[in-house]
Amino acid sequence: MGLKGIKYAAKVDLEKPAAEQACLHNRWHPDIPSVTTITPGEPVKIECIDWTGGQIGNNDSANDVRDVDLTRVHYLTGPFDISGAEPGDVLLVEIQDVQPLEEQPWGFTGVFAKENGGGFLDELYPAPAKAIWDFEGIHCSSRHIPGVRFAGLIHPGILGCAPSQEVLETWNRREGELVAANTEVGREVAKLPEPVNVHAGSADKEMKERVGREGARTIPGRPEHGGNCDIKNLSRGSKVYLPVHVKGAKFSVGDLHFSQGDGEISFCGAIEMAGVITLKFSVIKNGLAELAMKSPIYIPGPVEPQFGPGRYIYFEGFSVDENGKQHYMDTTVAYRQTTLRCFEYLKRFGYNDYQIYLLLSCAPVQGHIAGVVDIPNACTTMGLPIDIFDFDILPSAPVQKRDMGSCAFASN
Amino acid sequence: MGLKGIKYAAKVDLEKPAAEQACLHNRWHPDIPSVTTITPGEPVKIECIDWTGGQIGNNDSANDVRDVDLTRVHYLTGPFDISGAEPGDVLLVEIQDVQPLEEQPWGFTGVFAKENGGGFLDELYPAPAKAIWDFEGIHCSSRHIPGVRFAGLIHPGILGCAPSQEVLETWNRREGELVAANTEVGREVAKLPEPVNVHAGSADKEMKERVGREGARTIPGRPEHGGNCDIKNLSRGSKVYLPVHVKGAKFSVGDLHFSQGDGEISFCGAIEMAGVITLKFSVIKNGLAELAMKSPIYIPGPVEPQFGPGRYIYFEGFSVDENGKQHYMDTTVAYRQTTLRCFEYLKRFGYNDYQIYLLLSCAPVQGHIAGVVDIPNACTTMGLPIDIFDFDILPSAPVQKRDMGSCAFASN
């Protein structure tokens, strides 16, 4: 018997521009040509580049984060036809493994500039910033955030099947109405189709233009197919059930994360990386009706870093904002306050605000919805694992400001 | 050596009206007289009645839920003076144990009527409903929701120190402004002081009237002191750090829960019970500044029911509401959708909507904020533990509708 590993359904080339690789695309559209056809039951490996397509470097400046071109994101690998899948079916995807590419054992977390992408706290922290993480097997650490080291709960930020034309039109109408209703809020509320830097895999020119005009941006997750759900425990060993909207399913995957915290608060908040994912597909005929399923569901795998329930410090937050204004049951406001409580706590040890912002985005923090019924205050909690720090952060520990260096910032 | 257990700081009488028990109160106010003084370092037991003060019975009708008098809630035990505590300090409370009262081994979960309390899903499920849970040691089960049984993660829904007069005024102003700004939304957005059925412990008539006029309702948790935070893992063995606003701290506790799911979605959503809590207090002098603390923090205890990460089904939800409207980064909308996905899934097994509403409120479901940065969609997840069911609910299991009986409803 000869040597033989698991088959690759797609390989990427880190030395070549993303826009020139036929197995990648950066819009959701039913007509992007398939890369290949995969047989259910047969495990395959699929390589992915990082979501920006290599725009961010392993260096100590956040200029690249400041200047990132968001018309180009996210580069996904696919779409893949899955034999036998048809609209109304459910595609069961088993995530057998996720690994960084062996030749690139590092990733990045970015705070995007308020005017270019922003993030959950961009009103308070508008500047671009960056941390590079080195992978040490299952662990990672960063020269930009000393004193922490943790095991990754590795996962794809994005996976989903292509929308049908009808679903696509629903998205474009729905998000268009939101944009139309919010022209004066002073910030971008959604990203509508934008025919700039469109990559539609091996599509011909005409098709590529159509994808540009109609294709949905990959930024938001959407209920009909999942997409950019950014769920931290959709990790190795998970089984995810995805609605199928077009013949062959046209499955795509990308935006791999070495680790992410609940909320992924800095937007480019996970530890973003290039990597390879091993998947096995099954088709559940008529699954949408059988499972009464409108949005993806999943069953996590059996392995995740374990800290023990008593090895977290939990911060509470309520829907009263930083100006003292009472909001009615606003969980988003409550979670923002929760994260800020954690900032205040960690600053005592010498970290700067942006280091904390980056850390809470990508470390395995637990963000829970505690209570959403006690009017007018929603209450959320954030659990910060103690054991990712190499010094004692317990409330009982004596506090001394340490020299924590700095994350990367942009020039000027 | 004689026999001697841990000292009781307060005992309740289940046979006597709550309003006549001097160790109870139902408003937050700095001037409610203290029950007694507790010495830091000395464990004490404190008995609590259920939050409604016995308005809900162990029977098969939800009439009592329909008719519940919300001017009377929540009955808390306290306040207790803690020796040495002063404004600016932090009160460290160790929750050494929580148990149901031995003579009342049952609790209840209620869906409140939309016009009397309501809940997270009252637009869809406006009727009152109820489930009674029998405690079987660490487990519980309900004749109103067959097929499930689980271990409780027992905890107090409410604990906190009294507000200072200044903090109290902040609350009343802040919530008053919210009410004033929302007179036309068609639903109550906050509960302002209401001088009806006020119970101020051993206060004299004059003080009691003042407490009625000024005292904050106990319904919402609030950032300055915690209060009704309804956090499911603030359980046995936890250490909670509470801001002190008045001399002696004036600590109160109540609203004990045998179990609660993240969100406590049906409002009276935990398994509400009478019980006894064992606490030990410490005072951290100048703790607010030392810990840079604005809201409570806590460290959970080492014991919680464990299911293994792969023993959950997770449901995804996004901020597109059930009418297809796109909301901008609204985590509350996303979590509502997440819960509805779980309703649809569980209805396949024969449960009615209200049974599911009750179950998801009180069972140990995990409600996570997955992503709050991918405009315009917030994404939340709900993890439903598989092993609380005595039949197979996996997507791979054949579905058959079972006779699931019914929860309790109101007459008419």
Next chain:
Amino acid sequence: MGLKGIKYAAKVDLEKPAAEQACLHNRWHPDIPSVTTITPGEPVKIECIDWTGGQIGNNDSANDVRDVDLTRVHYLTGPFDISGAEPGDVLLVEIQDVQPLEEQPWGFTGVFAKENGGGFLDELYPAPAKAIWDFEGIHCSSRHIPGVRFAGLIHPGILGCAPSQEVLETWNRREGELVAANTEVGREVAKLPEPVNVHAGSADKEMKERVGREGARTIPGRPEHGGNCDIKNLSRGSKVYLPVHVKGAKFSVGDLHFSQGDGEISFCGAIEMAGVITLKFSVIKNGLAELAMKSPIYIPGPVEPQFGPGRYIYFEGFSVDENGKQHYMDTTVAYRQTTLRCFEYLKRFGYNDYQIYLLLSCAPVQGHIAGVVDIPNACTTMGLPIDIFDFDILPSAPVQKRDMGSCAFASN
């Protein structure tokens, strides 16, 4: 509805000699009269005294340990008839809860004198010693072993059904043969029936004498019924399946432990206590054949203190004894060496040998059989939880000898 708790099947009196309480007994025999009959499906509470029947006091001397009368142990509560149980059936016992008696919130761990009971390391540590543990809700700590505090994994050390006359005779013959074959090893190898201080519940004089002559001692667990299995995770929420040998099953329980480490190495090695256990019984007809069961099996409950896999220091031991002699695949020798490695490690912090002996007996240490096939060395491991210490015991921590006081010793 009136107040009503779970029914007591037996209550003990801590102020009264154990030998005078009719619901207790201290031998295994089929003819000890039943205390009462319990209906399957109905939860009951059963009170138990500590295994010595109150011989050990809450004080700072180990004289009582030195002088303990082992002819009197273990005092078990029972036997109870379970309606419908017959030989060949399996008795399914659900351990719904275990609690210390409210009026006695403390327990003890003892090192027995080599000449009176001994223990796993009595060749090295022959003197009697003792530690008293105070219960603080789910946690415990000891004035005799400073610097540690942990949550109990509370459980009964002994539970089982009475042997039939035939099973009893097998035991007596089997253990008699062992004693006969080892008359010159210089230590007691088994405890045969001993008609001294026999307690047979409500038996009349004649029966009591017969029980004394024939009744098996309760010291060892035995494969046919379990008995003194001393299994640390047979805790709250567990379901244990017990062989039935006589009509009515004649179930007994006792020897409650607040906590125990794997091996229970100091013999009186758990945190021994008086307490109350809540049980529910079912009878599986013809269960022995159905389950192909020869010895008890059990399914642990869902709650146990969790430390996270990375919060243990593991010690390795092999079957080469402390004199350098190679033993062939001797797991007992390997585990003894494993424990000694932990002694050496902990002594660096200032603990004396007997404090460590007591601690490793009762704290939640994990004792694993790693490999039993690599001739000639068996390998075992012991996992010591880091988080039970209030100082840093990691190998990376600087070591300083602390003043650790002392455990209790005997006078002279």
Next chain:
Amino acid sequence: MGLKGIKYAAKVDLEKPAAEQACLHNRWHPDIPSVTTITPGEPVKIECIDWTGGQIGNNDSANDVRDVDLTRVHYLTGPFDISGAEPGDVLLVEIQDVQPLEEQPWGFTGVFAKENGGGFLDELYPAPAKAIWDFEGIHCSSRHIPGVRFAGLIHPGILGCAPSQEVLETWNRREGELVAANTEVGREVAKLPEPVNVHAGSADKEMKERVGREGARTIPGRPEHGGNCDIKNLSRGSKVYLPVHVKGAKFSVGDLHFSQGDGEISFCGAIEMAGVITLKFSVIKNGLAELAMKSPIYIPGPVEPQFGPGRYIYFEGFSVDENGKQHYMDTTVAYRQTTLRCFEYLKRFGYNDYQIYLLLSCAPVQGHIAGVVDIPNACTTMGLPIDIFDFDILPSAPVQKRDMGSCAFASN
């Protein structure tokens, strides 16, 4: 910045005989030449072949297991010099990752013939047998044992530093005395140096002969350096502390396991594989004295497959053997009985004895030492995870014999 992964300290060639690869060796001896020198702090990857050096094939016959040549095992990669390490130091090895070789995503478990290696139960199950496991990312399954699938807790079976000449002599003397004292027990009790099929890396002829004469076999783990400890949770993220006996430490590693159960009962009982391990070394000067360390200690990593405590069936076993003979505190006998109880339970589902033997050897079963003090019976437990089966094995489930096919057997 160019692409660059972690450096390889050694690579193997699966197509080339093990005995011809200079980075491998199969005896413990201080003078085997080092492969290379590794700098502390710098992560390296080290490739390993399976322990037999490729003697076992991915096929459906156990002839290769029957005929395995045990003079050739184990092939280890190394030794490696670690800069700065000297006798008396401790080598801290962080296991950053372990992976199967990408080109060989399968492994094997073998029951060795009683007359050629044997195993824990060879008196009862003397025939050779085999199961091949296919790796599916973090999971594995076997065509030879249908109905099970589990995530691996991947680890090296062997790692350690070379013995000094003095330590080596101690081993040879100690094990020689055991052999001399047991010439008539009818089975091999230890493997003394055997100058057949010796591989000493790049040693010249003379040195190789000396290694053959003096070099210790790699079969047993030994207290002085660890070696073949076969510890199932010495997995990814673990830190292991190893005694250094020679200048440079001369570290070797091999015998990689995809998974193993406690006890590794069938001898070739893990899922044996070729793979790559990522390690980082540190040297703790004078560590043996500082840590009072005589045998290796380790701290497991934070990730291991989690089942929840209530998702195991535990079997109890006592030191009464299958012939009814009472042994005195013999943990080895007790564990053998414990495993047999599990055989009886699983046979009800249609598995044959050898399938069960293979499964209990390699699946993540928990083998605990429960009590070793209740004379004359040691009690051990084995926890069998329920969730590795794709059918319900709970005692409450109806049993039906299934067609479970067969493991591989030898011809004749």
